[in-house]
Amino acid sequence: MPSGSMPSAMASWRPGDGVTDASLHIAPAGPAEEAGLRDYWQLLKPRLMSLSVFTALVGLLVAPGDIHPFLGATSILWIALGAGASGALNMWFDADIDRVMKRTRSRPIPAGRVAPSDALAMGLFLSVLSVTMLGLTANWVAAFWLAFTIFFYAVIYSMWLKRTTSWNTVIGGLAGAFPPMIGWAAATGGTxxxxxxxxxxxxxxxxxxxxxxxxxxxxxxxxxxxxxxxxxxxxxxxxxxxxxxxxxxxxxxxxxxxxxxxxxxxxxxxxxxxxxxxxxxxxxxxxxxxxxxxxxxxxxxxxxxxxxxxxxxxxxxxxxxxxxxxxxxx
Amino acid sequence: MHRDHELHGRRRSRNFGLLGVLLAFIVIIFGVTVVKIRTGGFSEGFDHVARPSALPAEEVSQ
Missing domain, CATH: 1.20.120 (Four Helix Bundle (Hemerythrin (Met), subunit A))
Incomplete structure (x- = not known):
């Protein structure tokens, strides 16, 4: 659990909300501002996702396999979703850091639009969904590497290396390097x-x-x-x-x-x-x-x-x- | 809370978005199922089922 997160009731309170028992205004439990679709989309780190889509697609196209075009396109979608899931898990864990840095202060969790527990639930759900669906759509070799990539980015990079060593960029970059291999594995079943x-x-x-x-x-x-x-x-x-x-x-x-x-x-x-x-x-x-x-x-x-x-x-x-x-x- | 509370308005777009995602998911699952059955990937090599990959190309196309 990232440090610095406050209880949802406190997070939802704003000056002027009324604190006397005479007030009829009841602040909704949860984040300070109602999250929109766009906030959940932001949790998936769309920029990183687009890089994963491009490189995974190249891996799938250049591999000497003969995957059906629909299954190929769907596999890319699951790979993108897996990348997005790892992004959501990263944002959940890094919420305390994101609050400190200007560049990341307006992200959905530090801005109070999405509750940390929602981001965690979303990240875990999409991780399981994307890996399972890639296994069923393409094969379990590709699904294994997608699961490994999510684990590597969320646990090895976000939870461990990012805060402990200056090697974080180098080793953490490995997570972003796997998508073309997953695309290749989806097309051929091998690496x-x-x-x-x-x-x-x-x-x-x-x-x-x-x-x-x-x-x-x-x-x-x-x-x-x-x-x-x-x-x-x-x-x-x-x-x-x-x-x-x-x-x-x-x-x-x-x-x-x-x-x-x-x-x-x-x-x-x-x-x-x-x-x-x-x-x-x-x-x-x-x-x-x-x-x-x-x-x-x-x-x-x-x-x-x-x-x-x-x-x-x-x-x-x-x-x-x-x-x-x-x-x-x- | 009144039925037309502004909270409902704010959540409406989110709910429609989720509906779209769920419908897309159903279409994808259906599409994957159709393609898998047509290409024989699921049943290949199992009991009394022909293996399309082991047949000559002409027979597969028939």
Whole structure:
């Protein structure tokens, strides 16, 4: 149970609600403000869900399976729902932190629109539903990995790593890396090397993507006592780590081009994407905070934007390669 | 509480949203069932049931 939560009756009381026994106004038990559909939608972290949908869809499309289109689309829906469930569980557990940080203060739980117990119930219900339905729709291998992903994000990342180690971004990013493998498993029932390469690509991409953002946005993790790398090891070390992960990312990226899901076209695109990414990461590594402040964090912002293009283009080229059939691949 | 209390108005959209989600869920379950039965995935390999994946393509299409 997140600390800092207040009893629902207290949370619902507002100045002017009337506190004498002469008042006929009875404040409804529960959160301060009635939650709308939009609040429950927000609990599912739609932005993260959209990334999961995209990467899972790519995993499903490039896998050498022949899943029926309707079952494929439905499987993606369950994967998205599972990602949303883990988001709701994360918001339930992190409500105390979310109240402290400006960026997250208006989320449904800290804003008092959704009761923490409702978010927990929703997260648990959707977790069970999504895993069961994916098992029945596709197969139990995919369902197992979806369950593992939810567990990893909600328990390993949210409840444990996020508050204890600066490795939180790196290891926590693994949860966001699993969807393409789940999509692959839904189509084929297995998780071969190529599926793991897709996982590796997102896993290596996450740290430089997030650290570039952390270097130009004033995230108040310090106030929330979250041990982010920029806080625990300093901004210069964050720049160095981002560069090292960018190098690792380039290696995994080129490896995918030589695997069964790659081909000459993937290699060409991967080389171009990585060349720009590495140049940006190197520039970010070699400069100081003073230089960064002077030009309005232009390099950091540029790298962050390119990281979004990078992931989208890289995953799209896998689909193009697969769609070309005999003309694609090596 | 009066029947037309404004709380009911606020909850109406939420209830209709939930109705939509439940209806979509029913349609999906129905669709998955139809596809599974048509492709024979459920019954494949069980007692006295043909295995579509073991048959030549022409026979499957028939």
């Amino acid at each position: 071969p090397l190529e599926a793991w390469l897709l996982v590796g690509l997102i896993f290596m991409w996450t740290p430089p993507h997030f650290w570039a953002l952390a270097l130009f946005v004033k995230l108040d993790y310090h106030a929330a006592r979250i041990p982010m790398l920029t806080v625990t090891h300093g901004r210069a070390e964050t720049r160095r780590q981002a560069w090292l992960y960018a190098l690792g990312l380039a290696l995994v990226s080129v490896a995918t081009a030589f695997s069964a899901i790659g081909g000459p076209m993937t290699l060409a695109v991967a080389l171009a994407l990585n060349a720009v990414f590495l140049r940006g990461a190197w520039s970010m590594y070699r400069r100081t905070d003073a230089e960064s402040e002077a030009d309005g964090h232009a390099v950091e912002k540029g790298l962050f934007k390119w990281s979004l293009v990078y992931l989208f283009a890289h995953f799209t080229i896998f689909v193009v390669e697969a769609a070309m059939g005999a003309y694609g691949g090596w």
